[in-house]
Amino acid sequence: MESTTPKSAIGRFFDKVGRTTVAGIEEVGNGGVMVAESLYWLFFGYRMKQPVRLNAVIQQMMDIGISAIPIIALLGGSISVTLAIQGIYTLRIFGAESHVTAGLAFIVVREFAPMITGILVAGRSGSALAARIGTMKINQEIDALKVMGVSPIRFLVAPPLIAMLIMVPCLTMMSNVVGLYLAGIYINVELGISLAAYLDQIIDILTIDDVLHGLGKSVIYAIEIAVIGVVNGASVEGGAEGVGKATTRSVVQAISAIIVTAMVVVILSTL
Amino acid sequence: MTQNEQKSPNSVIEVENLVTHYGDRKILNGITLDVHEGEIMVIMGGSGSGKSTLLRHLMALETKTSGTMRILGRDIDKLSALEFVELRKKLGVAFQGGALFSSLTVGENVMLPLYEHTDLEWSTMEIMARMKLQVVELGGFEDLTPAELSGGMIKRAAFARAIIMDPKILFCDEPSAGLDPAVASALDDLILNLREAMGMTIVVVTHELESAFKIADRITVLDRGDILMVGTVEEVRSSSNERIYNLLNRVPEDDTMDPDEYLARLTGEKFEAGSRPL
Numbered sequence: 001m002e003s004t005t006p007k008s009a010i011g012r013f014f015d016k017v018g019r020t021t022v023a024g025i026e027e028v029g030n031g032g033v034m035v036a037e038s039l040y041w042l043f044f045g046y047r048m049k050q051p052v053r054l055n056a057v058i059q060q061m062m063d064i065g066i067s068a069i070p071i072i073a074l075l076g077g078s079i080s081v082t083l084a085i086q087g088i089y090t091l092r093i094f095g096a097e098s099h100v101t102a103g104l105a106f107i108v109v110r111e112f113a114p115m116i117t118g119i120l121v122a123g124r125s126g127s128a129l130a131a132r133i134g135t136m137k138i139n140q141e142i143d144a145l146k147v148m149g150v151s152p153i154r155f156l157v158a159p160p161l162i163a164m165l166i167m168v169p170c171l172t173m174m175s176n177v178v179g180l181y182l183a184g185i186y187i188n189v190e191l192g193i194s195l196a197a198y199l200d201q202i203i204d205i206l207t208i209d210d211v212l213h214g215l216g217k218s219v220i221y222a223i224e225i226a227v228i229g230v231v232n233g234a235s236v237e238g239g240a241e242g243v244g245k246a247t248t249r250s251v252v253q254a255i256s257a258i259i260v261t262a263m264v265v266v267i268l269s270t271l
Numbered sequence: 272m273t274q275n276e277q278k279s280p281n282s283v284i285e286v287e288n289l290v291t292h293y294g295d296r297k298i299l300n301g302i303t304l305d306v307h308e309g310e311i312m313v314i315m316g317g318s319g320s321g322k323s324t325l326l327r328h329l330m331a332l333e334t335k336t337s338g339t340m341r342i343l344g345r346d347i348d349k350l351s352a353l354e355f356v357e358l359r360k361k362l363g364v365a366f367q368g369g370a371l372f373s374s375l376t377v378g379e380n381v382m383l384p385l386y387e388h389t390d391l392e393w394s395t396m397e398i399m400a401r402m403k404l405q406v407v408e409l410g411g412f413e414d415l416t417p418a419e420l421s422g423g424m425i426k427r428a429a430f431a432r433a434i435i436m437d438p439k440i441l442f443c444d445e446p447s448a449g450l451d452p453a454v455a456s457a458l459d460d461l462i463l464n465l466r467e468a469m470g471m472t473i474v475v476v477t478h479e480l481e482s483a484f485k486i487a488d489r490i491t492v493l494d495r496g497d498i499l500m501v502g503t504v505e506e507v508r509s510s511s512n513e514r515i516y517n518l519l520n521r522v523p524e525d526d527t528m529d530p531d532e533y534l535a536r537l538t539g540e541k542f543e544a545g546s547r548p549l
Contacts, residue, residue, distance in 0.1 A: 140367070140370040141370050141371075144364065147332065147364040148388075150384075
């Protein structure tokens, strides 16, 4: 069969751009199909006598959520305290440092808590998911599931996806609380505002919409992390080196997706 | 024996004109093959002959370009999703590397098909897994993880998992590859014992001649995506076909092939002199 590879450098460049674009669209499509199939197995798996196993979901919730609590508390708190320090420093120029609570509350709850949580889950669990699925693929374990009549989507993809949909918003909420509390302690020390007064300000400033805005984004991040991890894991070729590349790619793609999504959502919400 | 003459009413696998491509590359060129109930069919061939691809088709893991496949009397293209799952419960597969789940113990690996497809009590499944592990001479190993087993033990555990549902057809991919001769011979005996004890049809893909001649009722010899011959061990041994002779006598292929031709065969693309990727 004749080769379809162009001979000229420009031709090869556009050929590569075209192939990369098609591959990217294909990956997005595969991700969409995986989410749809996971939801199908979740709601209709019992009809096929293959329900999504609750113990598998709980195991994933432990791995993705409970094990991540210390690191998310530490980083969520550190970011919030840093924001409080920088906020006070900036607002002091205008003599308005007592208003730091307003900016801090909005930016932590709407942006930073979901983003930091998403990035950490992508680094911990998204990469682990890609590595696990990639390793299973090269060891023919996914083929083994198929020939046993077990859907790999139901067995491998649905549990972490469901666990992330539950745990990422929970971790975000925890990050909100820890971050705002630690920032409150700093503000108390630096500006002498009592924690009770600080809490009153937070409650006055924040609305349910602000909290839901952050939690809604965390749900989107959860889907992105799971889908990117699975798609990269499933595309592994070439043994251990391929697994390493897929793991790295999944972290980079997930973090990029989270940051771009944060920007797109904030633009759309301010229109 | 011609391929038409092989057809018999008790065929459990019937493949007709199976053609498959990987990208532009044609891997199987219209394979027609029957596997009879209760026989051990060995699919043999050199590297790149298409034997692993054919096995993956028989296990319904690949999408074919054209042709038909009937397994246990069912056309696999006409099965609903539920019927497909039901059919797969009647097939067992022992993969080349075992494909055991590293996060599960050996016992849990063997139990997995029961756990997924039956409502049996856990204790019942444990007993059944122990029984199957004893069949493959791995009794007492159920609490170890796959990482704690040797290569031969992993293959035995894979056999135990493959037969846990008492399949009608057992597929084995290179069962003796990478094993020392004694362990490989023991696995051959295991395959013969499984057929004897459970009466199942067994399809084995291998390039190990000694193993093939020991276990096969019939041998299918593949070469570059075509069937060169289907016959008994004696028929294959006495074949006058030059390529079969070369395969059986380990005569290396002509390695003076033009690099462009070699690359074209490998990739399915035609390269002109000087345009080959470095």
